[in-house]
């Protein structure tokens with residue numbers, strides 16, 4: 077893969093900054109193009125879905141969806157690998173990425189659009205990027221439209237009055253677990269970034285820029301904040317650790333978050349889609365949850381189950397059993 081790649085994205089998009097950080101780490105020459113009204117026509121020419129990030133290859137092919145983008149480059153380019161050699165650890169890294177992308181996005185999106193200060197601050201930043209070239213009036217109009225549209229979408233990620241306490245508890249718990257874990261290492265799996273870092277980091281990077289979760293992070297999680305900075309342009313600083321040395325730090329996240337919340341939620345969401353239900357309700361770790369199903373997640377659950385079926389082995393199953401994750405993956 078030679079030549080310059082173009083990456084349409086936004087500083088405000090967790091999946092876009094995730095791919096940008098990955099390109100930086102791999103030394104993939106690219107032009108970062110903030111998506112705006114000015115490049116809408118070109119964006120549409122290459123995008124199959126109205127989503128960022130969008131990568132355009134030197135050959136003129138458009139590639140979307142951050143996980144497949146990273147997997148495509150990981151298979152094709154040299155440079156430091158983001159996949160540990162131990163296949164069990166490689167699967168756990170993919171599971172952590174999936175949790176960041178799909179569950180971590182709930183924290184980020186909820187805080188960003190449910191709290192008025194966060195909503196207006198973000199709407200202002202997006203409006204500047206999209207319409208800044210047209211002057212202050214256009215920005216003010218766009219800001220109001222974005223705030224209204226995005227706060228109206230809170231329900232799509234499952235943020236509502238019923239789920240708010242659980243989403244916020246989950247964010248604070250994950251932050252505390254990761255802060256302890258990152259106190260003694262540079263990246264989630266040791267001295268170099270793994271797929272897990274990129275997925276979780278995109279969400280935390282965005283949360284750090286927003287008033288409400290950003291204040292929480294600065295007050296309670298200095299090691300996560302340092303990692304958030306480090307991951308803007310990550311470096312290979314050492315090796316991946318073994319699961320043995322990572323287990324004490326990461327098992328609480330696997331057990332209390334992924335096994336207790338994310339995977340049971342994913343399974344219930346997929347079941348609701350299969351049944352054609354308009355909404356689903358459940359109890360998650362003793363708390364009430366109710367939302368309309370999210371289509372995209374059923375596909376990504378199927379994908380992580382496929383990866384599990386491929387990686388399956390006794391050592392991995394032991395870890396997944398302790399974390400109470402395996403029954404959701406083997407389904």
Ligand SMILES: N[C@@H](CCC(=O)N[C@@H](CS)C(=O)NCC(=O)O)C(=O)O
Nearest residue numbers: 089090091126127128129141142143
């Ligand atoms: N699964 C996709 C998600 C991409 C996505 O949801 N992008 C958001 C921004 S973070 C978007 O473009 N939303 C469309 C919009 O806001 O109009 C990925 O990983 O790339």
